[in-house]
Amino acid sequence: MNKPLIVALDFPSSNEALSLVSQLEIYHPFVKVGMELYYKEGPAIIEELKMKNCNIFLDLKLHDIPNTVKQAMKQLARLEVDLVNVHAAGGKVMMEAALEGLEAGSRVGRKRPKCIAVTQLTSTTENMLTEELLIHSSMETTIKLYAALAKESGLDGVVCSALEVPSIKEVCGNNFLAITPGIRNSEDNNHDQHRIVSPVQANRLGSDVIVVGRSITGAKDPHSAYLRMKSEWEGLL
């Protein structure tokens, strides 16, 4: 994986998602299918996106008992996407089970999809961590621990804010992927995101991949918004 920008296709149906993809088709975009679109369209949307030569992150954030996650991952492996994920909060046995399921469901001779773990959602603040989730370590410590647990479980990386990437790389090494949503430029609406950085900062902080949704999909001109984000992320602007 080089330094991709993944576009979050957070749309209610395939019509809107495919229309956005058609505007970016010449760039063979890496796209993310999340719960909203997948729960509406199911595996058919994955097939349609593959026909358009998109790389795909299927972002369903599995979090359940180990056996359920293993069996679910076995099914997801059959979709042959590039990237899937779980919540690190499910623990080591659950993350190991996710990998077992992916191995079991992947065709012989084909590499399993990469699997990453959500550490703490980018919509979570330090205050929420203490007051609501009753986690009494700092955001940075919590995320470092979750990342180390994901690595010990054999996962390929984590989802985090770019703000935490330097400490994750320190603990888990440079090859452990840091995939970072919560990307905004200063003029963008932050919506429900809290731990946010610009594409330029994400690059400087060492993110491997950025995930951008509404700043592109909700822009008046998504094509220009994509190109600007991409150039800033790649350090060209």
Ligand SMILES: O=c1ccn([C@@H]2O[C@H](COP(=O)(O)O)[C@@H](O)[C@H]2O)c(=O)[nH]1
């Ligand atoms: O911690 C997380 C994990 C996943 N996401 C997902 O990324 C996109 C971000 O969309 P924006 O519109 O750019 O805010 C969205 O699909 C989330 O489900 C995240 O934001 N934070």
